[in-house]
Amino acid sequence: MRFRLSGDQAALRAGVRELLARRFDGEALRAAVDVSGLDRELWRELGAAGFFALRVPEADGGVGLGLPEAVLVFEEAGRVLLPGPLVATHLAAGAVDGAAEGEVVVAGVDRGGLVEWLDEADVVRGDAAGAVALRSVDPLTPLHRVPGALPRAVDPVAVLLTAAEQLGTATRAGELAVQHARTREQFGQPIGAFQAVKHLCAQMLVRAETARAAVYAAAVTADPVDIAAARLLADEAAERGARDCLQVHGGMGFTWECEVQLLLKRAWVRARRGGGGAESEELLAVDLLA
Amino acid sequence: MDLAYTPEEEEFRARLREWLATVLPTLPPKPSPQDWPARRAYDLGWQRTLYDAGYAQVHWDASPTTRLIFLEETEAAGAPYVGAGFVGLLHAGPTIAAEGTPAQRDRWLPPILRGEEVWCQGFSEPDAGSDLAALRTRARRDGDDYVVTGSKIWTSHAEIADWCELLVRTGPAAPKHRGITWLAMPMSAPGVVVRPLRTLAGSAEFAEVFLDEVRVPVANRVGEENDGWRVTMVTLSFERGTAFVGEVVACRRVLGELARTARENGRWDDPVLRRRLGRTNAEFRALWRLTQWNVSEAEASGGVPGVGGSVFKLRYSHARQELYDVAAEVLGVESLDLEQPWVLDRLSSLSYTIAAGTSQIQRNIVAERILGLPKGR
Numbered sequence: 001m002r003f004r005l006s007g008d009q010a011a012l013r014a015g016v017r018e019l020l021a022r023r024f025d026g027e028a029l030r031a032a033v034d035v036s037g038l039d040r041e042l043w044r045e046l047g048a049a050g051f052f053a054l055r056v057p058e059a060d061g062g063v064g065l066g067l068p069e070a071v072l073v074f075e076e077a078g079r080v081l082l083p084g085p086l087v088a089t090h091l092a093a094g095a096v097d098g099a100a101e102g103e104v105v106v107a108g109v110d111r112g113g114l115v116e117w118l119d120e121a122d123v124v125r126g127d128a129a130g131a132v133a134l135r136s137v138d139p140l141t142p143l144h145r146v147p148g149a150l151p152r153a154v155d156p157v158a159v160l161l162t163a164a165e166q167l168g169t170a171t172r173a174g175e176l177a178v179q180h181a182r183t184r185e186q187f188g189q190p191i192g193a194f195q196a197v198k199h200l201c202a203q204m205l206v207r208a209e210t211a212r213a214a215v216y217a218a219a220v221t222a223d224p225v226d227i228a229a230a231r232l233l234a235d236e237a238a239e240r241g242a243r244d245c246l247q248v249h250g251g252m253g254f255t256w257e258c259e260v261q262l263l264l265k266r267a268w269v270r271a272r273r274g275g276g277g278a279e280s281e282e283l284l285a286v287d288l289l290a
Numbered sequence: 291m292d293l294a295y296t297p298e299e300e301e302f303r304a305r306l307r308e309w310l311a312t313v314l315p316t317l318p319p320k321p322s323p324q325d326w327p328a329r330r331a332y333d334l335g336w337q338r339t340l341y342d343a344g345y346a347q348v349h350w351d352a353s354p355t356t357r358l359i360f361l362e363e364t365e366a367a368g369a370p371y372v373g374a375g376f377v378g379l380l381h382a383g384p385t386i387a388a389e390g391t392p393a394q395r396d397r398w399l400p401p402i403l404r405g406e407e408v409w410c411q412g413f414s415e416p417d418a419g420s421d422l423a424a425l426r427t428r429a430r431r432d433g434d435d436y437v438v439t440g441s442k443i444w445t446s447h448a449e450i451a452d453w454c455e456l457l458v459r460t461g462p463a464a465p466k467h468r469g470i471t472w473l474a475m476p477m478s479a480p481g482v483v484v485r486p487l488r489t490l491a492g493s494a495e496f497a498e499v500f501l502d503e504v505r506v507p508v509a510n511r512v513g514e515e516n517d518g519w520r521v522t523m524v525t526l527s528f529e530r531g532t533a534f535v536g537e538v539v540a541c542r543r544v545l546g547e548l549a550r551t552a553r554e555n556g557r558w559d560d561p562v563l564r565r566r567l568g569r570t571n572a573e574f575r576a577l578w579r580l581t582q583w584n585v586s587e588a589e590a591s592g593g594v595p596g597v598g599g600s601v602f603k604l605r606y607s608h609a610r611q612e613l614y615d616v617a618a619e620v621l622g623v624e625s626l627d628l629e630q631p632w633v634l635d636r637l638s639s640l641s642y643t644i645a646a647g648t649s650q651i652q653r654n655i656v657a658e659r660i661l662g663l664p665k666g667r
């Protein structure tokens with residue numbers, strides 16, 4: 001057993017992190033809130049970097065890597081709250097022309113009848129007829145709902161990649177909280193000196209690291225039960241993490257300008273994918289009797 | 291132990307209920323949440339209606355039990371919430387009533403009761419939130435005025451307020467709790483600049499208030515110079531006292547609506563969700579009983595709410611967040627749609643563990659003042 005990143009995997013992660021830091025930093029994130037639509041140039045850059053073609057075999061012009069690498073890349077995307085139908089387009093690479101290269105944007109109708117980024121999509125997978133726009137709680141994820149959509153089978157890879165994004169967001173929430181706890185002073189000391197704040201931050205780390213082990217392992221085994229577990233842990237780490245991060249920020253956390261709200265709202269959107277976590281819970285319960 | 295109300299109290303309830311049934315259908319439609327002038331007019335209009343019917347003073351003069359009945363019945367009937375009147379009726383007003391001179395009471399209390407003037411609370415500063423006593427907004431004496439310079443933040447209703455209950459530092463050399471003074475500042479005074487702040491729900495519910503050499507008459511000081519901390523504690527105990535009675539009633543109504551919605555959309559068949567609704571019901575039934583308990587305690591102790599308010603606030607703010615998390619489960623995918631009123635309520639519930647003293651600070655209060663544990667730094 002060598003349950004740690006290989007040299008190549010670490011290099012891949014560093015490369016993606018560097019690309020995103022350059023092309024989608026905190027300032028770009030805030031700016032994206034005020035514009036509608038996707039940055040197509042960035043989408044193509046992601047394509048050129050192999051974001052979508054990552055798991056397409058080399059023989060078919062892809063990068064030829066596997067799920068563990070995809071999970072690392074999606075974790076980085078979740079960390080910076082990269083907008084767009086990343087999972088749907090990634091899954092379409094190799095099946096839909098131009099998806100792998102980042103030339104087209106692909107949206108998908110989710111099991112719960114939810115479609116992200118429908119108006120921006122060049123190609124829609126699934127039947128989106130009759131879709132109605134929601135006023136999305138997440139300013140960076142336009143949403144439609146297809147009433148009466150027949151439940152589609154959930155692709156476990158989609159579930160896992162979503163869990164990876166949640167993991168990234170959970171990690172980011174912890175980092176932001178720690179940063180604030182170190183610098184914000186009340187009662188003559190950094191608030192991080194108060195055990196109440198320390199413990200909030202520590203819990204964020206514990207949840208995120210537990211989720212990380214579950215997500216990475218599920219990427220290696222690709223076992224549906226492992227993936228179900230990863231999903232539940234990652235949803236919790238992201239949602240609770242964003243909330244605790246908000247709490248550590250005090251009044252500032254409740255403002256529109258603060259990045260924390262974007263973490264929480266995206267975590268809420270992702271937690272609803274595939275009809276929510278209920279199916280994963282059922283799968284894990286049944287597994288106990290197997 | 292006795293949970294029955296007296297015949298007088300029951301009579302008050304019956305009369306109030308009857309009056310509400312006649313007056314509520316005559317009210318104008320609720321204004322849009324974004325339209326501040328309209329909200330101000332609506333909230334003040336309701337206060338005027340209460341005034342004309344003899345109910346205006348219930349927050350101040352009535353016994354805690356009568357107040358409880360008032361808040362319970364108005365909420366249950368769907369009457370307007372105090373809204374823009376909150377600070378005037380529940381913070382500044384009670385403070386002036388308790389600590390002001392006769393002239394100050396005559397000047398400020400009647401317009402609050404008649405629904406003519408709106409107050410806001412200028413306590414928090416960028417560097418003084420949980421550590422309120424560290425506030426730095428300076429007031430220098432100049433003849434019959436204080437000259438005030440500094441900035442306040444998170445000031446709810448600042449844009450539509452006529453008056454601000456303002457905490458300033460008058461004794462910079464004194465220990466931090468002993469150099470603070472309570473002033474009533476007119477928001478129209480030269481040098482006051484209000485910059486609205488957007489909340490995570492997208493609307494501007496609070497603001498930054500910048501003060502540059504603002505002249506406030508010494509006559510507007512409530513309490514002695516440098517005695518503002520004690521004066522403030524009176525106000526805060528009101529804030530943590532019965533201020534949430536109506537909300538508990540409202541939460542219980544929402545819970546019933548959630549159950550009915552779940553029945554309609556099929557989520558009721560999920561036993562996990564059903565039981566979670568049941569548990570939340572237990573929570574709010576208990577919070578209602580805790581409210582009654584606290585009111586009885588306040589009645590026995592002469593009206594000023596005590597530390598029981600911290601126990602209530604801690605439990606309630608978390609229960610409220612859980613309530614709207616359950617709502618999200620009931621709504622499913624629609625919990626991502628801002629057109630659903632419960633989604634906005636879910637967002638605003640996130641402020642409950644922060645505003646009016648964070649949960650961490652409340653736990654410190656419970657541990658130190660109720661349990662008598664050693665004070666941390």
Ligand SMILES: Cc1cc2nc3c(=O)[nH]c(=O)nc-3n(C[C@H](O)[C@H](O)[C@H](O)COP(=O)(O)OP(=O)(O)OC[C@H]3O[C@@H](n4cnc5c(N)ncnc54)[C@H](O)[C@@H]3O)c2cc1C
Nearest residue numbers: 194247248250251411413414419420444446645646648650
């Ligand atoms: C919706 C809303 C409306 C508001 N309206 C008003 C208003 O009208 N007027 C007004 O004056 N103020 C208002 N406030 C301000 C509110 O009172 C402050 O936000 C609150 O006191 C916290 O201060 P802060 O935001 O500076 O956070 P901080 O004090 O910086 O707290 C940050 C974190 O540190 C923790 N912390 C700080 N000190 C300790 C400690 N000793 N022990 C353990 N943990 C600690 C806190 O719990 C929090 O998690 C409002 C706030 C909100 C969110």
